[in-house]
Amino acid sequence: MQTTMTRPGTPHPESLLPLTPAVFHILLALADGERHGYAIMRSVTETTEGKIKMGPGTLYGTVKRMLKARLIEESEERPDPELDDERRRYYRLTGLGRRVAEAEAERYAKLVRAARARQLIGRFAATIYVEVA
């Protein structure tokens, strides 16, 4: 049996599921490092192949709620100030945020497996013919 140690007062990741698409996309964008608002938005657009384009209101409204839920935190570190505008705020995942993202990804993976079992996701076939002498 696997047990996870959590700080008192920290919610269990499963209790926060399912996440809204905006929250999950932001968690995904921050999974490989800290980013500022515009970089998060670009990452979401790229990941969804342009299908989801977050507006400033949705992005920062969601960021505010995620900060409050302690899924993400503001990063104090800044890249070279000459390369970047210092007014930008950078965000990164907290430990809880990463666990919640993993749990949500696992939930999606189970759904995909279920959809595949019901043949809702198409399968491709590749066939090769070899002549045997």
Added chain:
Amino acid sequence: MRGRRHEAAERAARVYERLLAIYPAKHRREYGPLMAQLFRDQCRDALEREGWMGLVGLWCRVLWDTAKMSVVEHIAAIQRIDFMKITSRLTSSNWLAAVAVGMAGDRRWAARYSRAELLTSEEAYLLLKRVVAVRQFRNTSLLEVRVFSEDRDEAAAIANKVVDVYRSATSSPPLRARVEITDRAEPGLRPVRPNVPLNVTVGLIAGLTAGFLAGGLVMLIRQKQRGDVAPSVGHASSS
């Protein structure tokens, strides 16, 4: 061409900054500059990738986003702050009693009320109840805690104590509220009651208004008297 696009992005961002006025004040203060900066970046991006049509498309998406999210944020702000509840809680006996416990131990406070020994919590509570006033500040998300006292330092000390007690009590469950002090209470420079400059100004305006009215009335009466006399003189001369 690049310069024109840059200028268009800047102009669009300025319009968007004005549009942000429809968000709740607190959200705007905290995230307004970041949202405007993000929109500016989006404008540049849209113009570079798709030209003017890209900018039109971005505006359509952002107008819908702003309308939708401003409603969401207003609802969240209303749910978050129930000022009536906080005000009544802050002035309730339980909370003021907690402040009174702190103030009752203040030897200077006891001395002000000509007491050799310290005040009891009950006495301190009764004194506080008369001098603490809590209200929402001008339809914003700020709460104003005002304390009246003949001693300016004492007024500031009590006001700060009320908020400190509230903050420490609400920082843990089940209340768990985020209370941020925007301005700590400082001793006032001059008394608010009586407000001498205000009283002098009101007196001056009232005096001038009364003077003009009285002058106008006297002139009216005199004109009326002359009017009454003139026809009778005319009538006498014609006969």
